[in-house]
Amino acid sequence: MTTMTLAGAINAGLRAAMERDSKVLLMGEDIGPLGGVFRVTDGLWKDFGGERVMDTPLAESGIVGTAIGMSMRGYRPVVEIQFDGFIFPAFDQITTSLAKMHYRSRGAITLPVVIRVPFAGGIGAVEHHSESPEALFAHTAGLRIVSPATPQDGFDMIQQAIASPDPVMFFEPKARYWDKGEVDTDRVAAQLSSEGGASSATDEMAHARVAREGSDVTIVAYGPTVRLALQAAALLDGEGASVEVIDLRTISPLDTETVVRSARKTGRVIVVHEAPSAFGTGAEIASRVTEEAFFHLHAPVLRVGGFHAPYPGSKLEHDYLPNLDRVLDAVDRVLMH
Amino acid sequence: MTTMTLAGAINAGLRAAMERDSKVLLMGEDIGPLGGVFRVTDGLWKDFGGERVMDTPLAESGIVGTAIGMSMRGYRPVVEIQFDGFIFPAFDQITTSLAKMHYRSRGAITLPVVIRVPFAGGIGAVEHHSESPEALFAHTAGLRIVSPATPQDGFDMIQQAIASPDPVMFFEPKARYWDKGEVDTDRVAAQLSSEGGASSATDEMAHARVAREGSDVTIVAYGPTVRLALQAAALLDGEGASVEVIDLRTISPLDTETVVRSARKTGRVIVVHEAPSAFGTGAEIASRVTEEAFFHLHAPVLRVGGFHAPYPGSKLEHDYLPNLDRVLDAVDRVLMH
Amino acid sequence: MSATGPLSDEGLIRLLDRTGARLEDPFFSQYAKDLTDDDLRRFWREMTLTRAFDNEATSLQRQGELGLWVPALGQEAAQIGSGNAVRKPDFVFPSYREHGVALTRGIDLPVILKMFRGIEHGSWVPSEHSFHLYTLVIGAHTLHATGYAMAMDRDGLVASGKPENDGAVICYFGDGATSQGDVNEALIFAAVNNAPVVFFCQNNQFAISEPTTRQSRVPLADRGKGVGIPSVRVDGNDVIASYAVSNWALQYARSGAGPVLVEAFTYRMGAHTTSDDPTRYRTRADEAYWAERDPIARLTTYMENAGILPDEYREEVAQEAKGLGRRTRELVKTWPAPSKTEMFEHVYAEPHATVDAERAWFERYERSFLEAHS
């Protein structure tokens, strides 16, 4: 076990993946000598060279499009999109090419591309640097959507995503980059070197984690809001409410089983994410839970998310984002029933 | 009252809007001499000239981006995206520029751009020509998302969309283009020429329509699935089940009031759309209904939609899309409770 | 035609004039000098078969057997010429109209119709033919081609020291495509990475109804100047010139010299697709002008005059073409509709809970449905 930040864990995971497989290469803007604007690729250019850590022209569609072409020849490109708000120029390549090539070739072509996206807010950034666009990708079949919330998951999941034969959108909660945690660096190495490693890695990445057990209310969170959910749970513990926290980890596929199991137990579910609630991932989670656990629910599933408004200037982000008070308020509301 | 097809009604609506306001202009691929691949702009180039019916270079981002610039000078560009599957190259312009300019300029700039998108399937088309991407736009604040299901709405709503100061995504159910209906051409003209016409037009466009009253089950549909819902309702009428059909018309804003009112009455709600169910607009509708009518519901809200798979070859589209049998099956399931 | 800008025929490389007379080009002639009479007969055969197949597909569409067809009519020389310059280590990215190129890559032409019959979206295994699937999203594949070429370079397939082992990518797209951001980004990525890719633009003068003047005010080959890659305009109705220029361009790319842009100036003699109505946007006079420049007729005249197109050979190919038409007609009707659950296949390479759940639901639903009705 080693102590790492989330950023450091992803960096270490990238390094391990690059050492394991010479076909793994990194592409993006400023990921070379600079090490990325968040330094997630720090040191990799120095150690692996510009052929494997490629500073690309400033064009996101071009980056994803050429990554697709490279992966058609067996490479495993890991693309860094500099900020969430700049993934949109690549939307077409992701939606119509990356997501669909395996299907349209009836399995003849696999595109093991990983797209890393530092996402979500809370860091006092300017416009377009705090977006949470995950729902826009989850709706498209052919993409796997994951988000690690802890250094351990950052380290494991980036390697699992790279090993997976499917395209993976890897959403990194940038506000948590500097949070520290213990990381076991051996387990995922063993998994990936064993027979069927890529399959079991893909499968593991597709499961949620019960981050804290509880019996009265379930809070479903992922990425940046997991810490918030745990804070709420800790606080409510003192007030006699037992909160179960689910760290979703995977958005596509949604691990309905884990969430519904918890919903059946507690009968009260709250989904917390930073993206606007309207038409967000919380709507899908709420719908699925309701479809499958309707007669176990004491209250409707509530969503705590961003508002239906563009991400505001950073002076307002605390109020725009789900915060502890709003989560507690939602807990109060579900407990009223 | 005149009989018109949906395509003809939109064509007539465009013509009326262009006659009413010289600032209205059309932009798109092949909308000039050809009249658009669906002939929705037929005759307009001949009558209004190439300066107002502009055949643009083949680049969707460029079309939307220049439309934004033109609207900054008071023009009201109506953009045609040739097919649903080709809106993705314009995704960035729509999401980060079109949707946000009013907000980021704190109201100093309005962008009255309308983006017409022939959408959804059922016409035996090749890949990328049958997509239903509306959820991907509804999640973004700053855009209004509407879809007419009838010639009357085609005629009225295209004019209302053009009159609205907000950007409007106008999803036209291409499989319904040749369906006929009666159209009153006077009402919307009167509305738009009266004081505050643009506001009342925008407001009207933001309301759903009860297309058929009923008491046992509510089916919520929009665009291409409204006819399907009405067919199901008619069929079930014979079998003793009374189905209320809501033609949503507007997806953003969602007319929760109308839907929830119906849900409280029937206690059973089904949402039918062509887009994949997972993370689709049905999830939002189901969640809102459940949040606001939980204690009136006899069964969970069910969704009947496309599957989590790319739109298949047309030989399979009947099975991929919600069809009459699947709607009836859902009705059976909600009626079980 | 005294068109200017992107519709002018200035500066076109030509090795056969429109009357079928052989021309010399100080630079490019050498890139056609390896062509034997047999090669020319093969070109003629492939152009003839492509057209026969094309016409058959159009009538199948008219008969309701296909949802849509996209004819390559008039573009056979550009396609067969360039396709024949491709060799083993190369890889081809077509757009959606390259039936002639498909033939040169060993695709059994009728197979192309599966996608137009709505059975599936792609019907050959790209790696088996070094020929990628058709891409309908204009320009998207030019970036894939560039990435693929970058990967070939990494894999030691360029300037390896053994020229016969070297490969390059050739990527097809239309005049309309040149306006897309993706195509411009592809040119830029290829230039900066010195990727071994030949961008082969068939300027057939129309993007559906829009003349090339809606995409550019200069010849499309000039796009190469903007990013610093060499470009050539070739008469796309001249199969020998199309071959020579492509042969040069591919050799250039394989040698490690970097990307090339070829503009093959041609004319779409048919409709854009079977849904199109060209009478709305072009004149009969225009069509007649280009009918006189039919690429097959031009090659035929040349070969007749040169005495290298014996009647027996013509007859043989005519029979083959007839046979291909017949086989196409028959084959199309034998293809079974895909099984319903195929729509859940290959969405992901590894199991995905949502797909699995929906598939399971669908199978239950189908069963219950069958039971209820049995």
Add this chain to the structure above:
Amino acid sequence: MSATGPLSDEGLIRLLDRTGARLEDPFFSQYAKDLTDDDLRRFWREMTLTRAFDNEATSLQRQGELGLWVPALGQEAAQIGSGNAVRKPDFVFPSYREHGVALTRGIDLPVILKMFRGIEHGSWVPSEHSFHLYTLVIGAHTLHATGYAMAMDRDGLVASGKPENDGAVICYFGDGATSQGDVNEALIFAAVNNAPVVFFCQNNQFAISEPTTRQSRVPLADRGKGVGIPSVRVDGNDVIASYAVSNWALQYARSGAGPVLVEAFTYRMGAHTTSDDPTRYRTRADEAYWAERDPIARLTTYMENAGILPDEYREEVAQEAKGLGRRTRELVKTWPAPSKTEMFEHVYAEPHATVDAERAWFERYERSFLEAHS
């Protein structure tokens, strides 16, 4: 520096050499000949104020008063020169680093900081200054600029017969931006529509850490050749040449001749933003080389030698700069935080049920929250 390709200084238009000596250009000199000594003093003043403000903003960021700052350090000549060629009917689309241009458009510089303090995303009314808001999405605004120019053309503001009424658009972007699909589409749309727009690319040699060689292998001005629009490379550290070239380009566009691409070759003397660390990707030697080419120093030398920069004027401007710094420092701290419900304002121009409902909920929530704690 003997760089080649996009980092070479070949073919740059220059009217002041780096020692401050005045040069002649056979074509462009005439476009600077209207400059009076007062004009030059204004240039000098504006460059000086821009830099003073810029440095103040950097220190405010260091003190935690701003979330981020984007310095224009080193690019003052390109910005003040071009900004001064803009006149009444013109309209300007900046990217996010054009503080110098903002000054020429009458923006009170401190106002720019509102967006960097996180108060709002844009803080002036574009139509009041003919100066659009900053756009952070690289290249997106180049299309807006093109559309705006097309609209000016329609509105009779181009080649109207009264040159003093004619206008054009000038649109700023960086070297990195030239790779974006949007920028290439903007060039194409502008060319095809003959739109009155001057594309003004400040090649400051870096897109954050990436040298321009990652975007191009030829000078960026060549992009114009690809689409058939005239382009000029100008020494962006020479304020007189920047003025002259922009003056010509805007006149050209206003006259109805169409779009122009200007590449102003300059150097970003500071960090990309206050979050950046240039030591990771460039050398001190490089920075020193360019420090010797400081655009303000160059103009100062010229004006000193010409005797048109009297001490009193320098002192006056120095005081003004100090005052601007002080005022900026003070002002920033007086800005109130926006009220919480401002986040719901201006999402739409007309009422929207979702926004209204969420706002109503939020207000109830805030109230209950206050009540509970009161």
